[in-house]
Amino acid sequence: MLIVELLNLLSRMAHSGVHKDRGELRIHENLDELGTDLAEYIAELSEASVKERGVFAIAISGGSLIGLMGKLCEAPYNKTVDWAKWYIFWADERVVAKTHADSNYKLAKDGLLSKVPVVPSHVNSINDSLTAEEAADDYEFHVRQLVKTRTINVSDISDCPKFDLILLGMGSDGHVASLFPNHPVLDEKDEWVTFITDSPKSPPERITFTLPVINSASNVVVVVTGESKAEAVHLAIDDVGADCLSLPARLVQPTKGKLAWFLDKLAASKLDGSQFSE
Numbered sequence: 291m292l293i294v295e296l297l298n299l300l301s302r303m304a305h306s307g308v309h310k311d312r313g314e315l316r317i318h319e320n321l322d323e324l325g326t327d328l329a330e331y332i333a334e335l336s337e338a339s340v341k342e343r344g345v346f347a348i349a350i351s352g353g354s355l356i357g358l359m360g361k362l363c364e365a366p367y368n369k370t371v372d373w374a375k376w377y378i379f380w381a382d383e384r385v386v387a388k389t390h391a392d393s394n395y396k397l398a399k400d401g402l403l404s405k406v407p408v409v410p411s412h413v414n415s416i417n418d419s420l421t422a423e424e425a426a427d428d429y430e431f432h433v434r435q436l437v438k439t440r441t442i443n444v445s446d447i448s449d450c451p452k453f454d455l456i457l458l459g460m461g462s463d464g465h466v467a468s469l470f471p472n473h474p475v476l477d478e479k480d481e482w483v484t485f486i487t488d489s490p491k492s493p494p495e496r497i498t499f500t501l502p503v504i505n506s507a508s509n510v511v512v513v514v515t516g517e518s519k520a521e522a523v524h525l526a527i528d529d530v531g532a533d534c535l536s537l538p539a540r541l542v543q544p545t546k547g548k549l550a551w552f553l554d555k556l557a558a559s560k561l562d563g564s565q566f567s568e
């Protein structure tokens with residue numbers, strides 16, 4: 291690595307550290323730097339997974355996350371990532387047609403997947419001709435088939451899928467995927483994929499990975515930007531007492547895998563810095 295690149299990297303990472311029990315914090319000056327670091331992080335996980343398992347099983351969400359992954363479509367990653375080995379899944383999806391502006395599949399396809407040489411048959415989107423309940427069952431069945439063949443790895447301690455990477459955004463209410471605060475699906479222990487019809491964020495019908503699946507992943511990355519989410523970031527990461535223990539983002543706690551938070555400095559502005567070390 292050139293000295294200049296190394297210095298740039300060090301200055302970008304200057305505010306990062308490891309929280310005593312909430313994973314790695316990577317705090318960035320601005321969205322451009324966050325995007326650069328995120329692309330590099332994903333590319334490295336992809337390379338390690340392809341080397342170890344021959345494939346990279348990645349689940350993504352919707353929202354601003356997809357735009358922040360944009361640098362993966364640019365040099366060097368568009369040419370260096372082994373796109374043919376990627377198997378893409380959705381941690382959550384809105385129950386709308388794939389052509390609808392609200393579709394997480396459409397968002398990812400337009401913003402990312404159509405710009406890199408992924409294999410169309412490796413793009414595991416949700417069946418948009420079914421009801422929410424049917425779509426959740428259908429997606430879980432599909433994931434089960436791919437766990438059987440180990441395209442998706444399996445947890446060492448349960449029968450849960452062990453995705454190589456699950457990428458999540460977070461709402462200002464602390465929701466992740468389509469797991470919203472105080473919703474009964476937060477208690478789901480058996481299903482891998484479930485559905486809701488009362489999402490507080492539009493559209494109301496969604497399907498989502500459950501917490502056992504998210505927490506069985508090898509790597510979980512939560513990407514959060516903007517001042518409006520600073521309070522939720524504080525509640526999700528800092529030691530704030532029992533009240534916040536049920537905040538969905540706080541319930542993201544991989545059992546054996548690695549958790550990393552990619553934040554911009556606005557989202558990180560209410561964090562209690564004393565709880566992590568550089």
Ligand SMILES: O=C(O)[C@H](O)[C@@H](O)[C@H](O)[C@H](O)COP(=O)(O)O
Binds near residue numbers: 352354383458465
């Ligand atoms: O389908 C969805 O709505 C998402 O998967 C959802 O979990 C999203 O990631 C967060 O709401 C953050 O979205 P923003 O980054 O756009 O705020």
